[in-house]
Amino acid sequence: MKKNIQEAARIIRSKNSGPYELTLDIMFKNRRYFDLFRAENIINPELICRLYRIPQSDILGILYFEPAQAVKITMKRRIPSGALGDGDIYGAQQHAPLLEIEFEEN
């Protein structure tokens, strides 16, 4: 059955990691969802590139972090923090595309 990621995640957020990087965190509600997302490779570079309309070279890494039952995606900022045209100095409101992710759960 197809479900929305908000059923599996308790936190979905974005933030600067320095002025040139944006880092996205998805923290799962429990170990089961963390294991499912990791095993099925649901958060993968192709998906992130499609959601954010970026080339793969803009992705620095996608890492699962077991102690926090979380996955972290780090990418290039579209515009460096505070440079002309930036609309989100702290990078704290760039998470919305992740809210659309769907996954299969049997």
Added chain:
Amino acid sequence: MPNAEFRVLSPTAILGYGFPEESFMAGVARRPHLIACDAGSTDPGPYYLGSGKSFTNRAFVKRDLRYMLVEGLKLGVPVVVGSAGGSGAAPHLAWCRGILEEIAREEELSFRLGAIAADIDKAAAKAALRVGKIRPMPFAPELTEEAIDASCHLVAQMGGEPLVKAFQAGCNVILAGRCYDPANFAALPIALGYDPGLAIHLGKILECGAIAASPGSGADCAFGTLTGESFILEALSPARNFTRESAAAHTLYEKSDPYRLPGPGGVLHLENCSFAELGDGRVEVRGSRHENTSPYRVKLEGARKAGFRAVSIAGSRDPIFIAKIDEILHAVRAQVSTMMQNTVPGSIIFHVYGKDAVMGPTEPEKVNHSHEIGIVIEAVAPTPEAADTLLSVTRSTLLHYGYPGRISTAGNLAFPFSPSDIAVGDVYEFSVYHLMEIERPDDFPLQIVNFKRGRIES
């Protein structure tokens, strides 16, 4: 490895963000060996480093610092503030030091201050660049000598070594310029022989105050107890606890890689780290490991002037205007450009709230469902006059622009304010965000000043 506990009180996430007095005094009652606080960040953007101003409020920095100084000196333990003034360059350090001296006079405090500057000499940075000792952080452009020269302020995030030098010189109050956040907490215990991996990991969590607790707060205290094999985290307010998840999750915060956290002269490895709840709102952390790297690298931060800004804020409640907003803005931009005939240099940016102001071209929602939109018209130009002119002409053109299908012909914009145009002032941008190799990690200028009952002793 010392067997005794080393206890650290972290009052707040950033000096000036505040904390409840009850939490702070509960921390003091646990008899900490160190009271330390981070005062800075690059998060608020390039303006603060570039302009030399603080992003924190003077009255509240003074309030927080007064608690730290008075209670720290009463306990007879060191008080450390790093990245003074927010960005930690010379004017920020001087600003924070001025506040500290005021408190010292008012409270008639006696102590030995160590003030450590983090500014990097431009000639030295250019020399390092020429011999290949500077490299960019990911996605930052290659550094140029022009970018170094254009920087209004250039600082390096110092590690713990300059702080240790100040401790060894007998300083019990340390005010450091730009400093690696965890070093404020970790420098002293590492000098006393505690494990650097545990001490830096503890510092990494404490530097955010109670943000790593649950529920998190950037305006509350956190307390850390370091031993030979582990460290223990606890919140000091009954409103929050540390949990295994909250402590572990914090390692993700604002960092690119949760397993490998690079800092000055080394990398903190968390691959074998374990987080265990002790059942009383405390969490014990083990297995954090620090690896020294060679050569020793520090992060440089610089910001340069990028012009002057003026903005105007307006709204629209017209469905026809809203539906055509892209083509209207495009046409207005073209008309302004034709009128100006390139006589006024600068850029116009439309931030259209209700459409894509937050995410720009990465916004996935292409259909606009808003019944009203907000437009921030921004002009950035080489002079304040040019920014004002660009903004004024763009604003009036948009206000009265006759787009096809228009039925509301008295004006396209609702202004919440008069004057509608706001001169914001100087604009800065990051010019340097690079790693530089250094030979002597402790070689940051240390100035020692003795205070006796609030007066500076000569």
